[in-house]
Amino acid sequence: MTVSSLAAPAQAEARPDRPGATELRLAAFAAHRRARFPLGPLTLFAGPSGSGKTGALRAYEALARLGGGAALGEVFPDPVACVPERARPDAQRRRGFRIGCTVDGPEGPVRLEVAMQAEPELRIVGERLTAGGVTLLETALRDPGRRVVQAAWHTAGSSPVTRGPLPDDRLGTALLPLRVAGRTDGERRVLAAAEQMVVALRSVYACDPSPRRMRAATPLGAGRLLRGCDNLAEVLWRTRSECGHRYAHLVTAVRAGCAGPVTDVLAEPLGDGTVRALLDRGDGVRTHLGLLGDGELRYLALALVLLTGPGVLEVDPAGEVPAALQTLTVLADGLDRGLDVRQAGELVRLAARMCERGHIRLVGAVGDAVPVCEEPGVTVVDLTP
Secondary structure, three states: OEEEEOOOOOOOOOOOOOOEEEEEEEEEEOOEEEEEEEOOOEEEEEOOOOOOHHHHHHHHHHHHHHHOOOOHHHHOOOHHHHOOOOOOOOOOOOEEEEEEEEEEOOOOOEEEEEEEEEEOOOEEEEEEEEEOOEEEEEEEOOOOOOOEEEEEEEOOOOOOEEEEEEEOOOOHHHHHHHHOOOOOHHHHHHHHHHHHHHHHHHOEEEOOOOHHHHOOOEEOOOOOEOOOOOOHHHHHHHHHHHOHHHHHHHHHHHHHHOOOOOOEEEEEEOOOOEEEEEEEEEOOEEEEHHHOOHHHHHHHHHHHHHHOOOOOEOOOOOOOOOHHHOOEEEEEOOOOOOOOHHHHHHHHHHHHHHHHOOOEEEEEEEOOOOOOOOOOOEEEEEOOO
């Protein structure tokens, strides 16, 4: 694995205002062992099929869902597939996997490590949250017959730690605000670090546009873009009237990435409660999006994602934290799937401009980083064997 970045040289700076993941660690997950991947505002995992790009993004999404409070079984419906292929069971026939990340923000770098047992039954067997060299939360499975782990969190009061049970199917870090009173400086430090980690993990939108579904007319509804961008036409109908400035940027991006002239991107109600999307070619010619190629549709959908935000995307950000202090992270597996070199370059340039503003981050997987690795601000993780 090689990593390169063309971001500007780091200067001595204050801590970031908005929490963001700076490293993904896969100690033992699918094809990865003892892997550490740096994450910048715009990160691309590159490499051939089978190199582990999808696995890395899957691990990131799993951490995000656990940080949002999802149960372990929902996040890992096939946990055995996450166990490294050559991992041998121990004397109790147990096998598992381990993932983690670092989130930087107002509290400084905060590290999370999670160990999960996949066989004989799925459960969290250990978790550690640390910051500044101090262990703020640590859990361990003490009694395999009980569906809990023993947790100890930093107190720094009359006793150094507080102990108690936590469920073995939920991320303990996400549960701390319900268990820690915040009476001592130590407990307040635990809560601040946990909040920073959870805010960064929850603000994730996994996106994989499906051109086949995007071609159909869409019922009008909430106007929040689904993971597969099935309801693209509905979201175009909503966003056109809400933010003319950003919509103008979308039209410019579509013009750069789609074949033929484009003067506007429209959504047209059909009178039956549905809406369809069109490209205005000028001179009265309009092209229904159903006639576009897969690459053009994926390009349009991803450009829309980069130019919108949590209010338009189907994501559950931390409502207790002001939007100005959050950063949305877009996960895009197969970012360049179906795109030609020109479209991939235009999309990455758009992502670089949007990520530079600090309100959005992008972690994507591409088959070949060569066409895009020269863009300023791109961190390329090359997984080529």
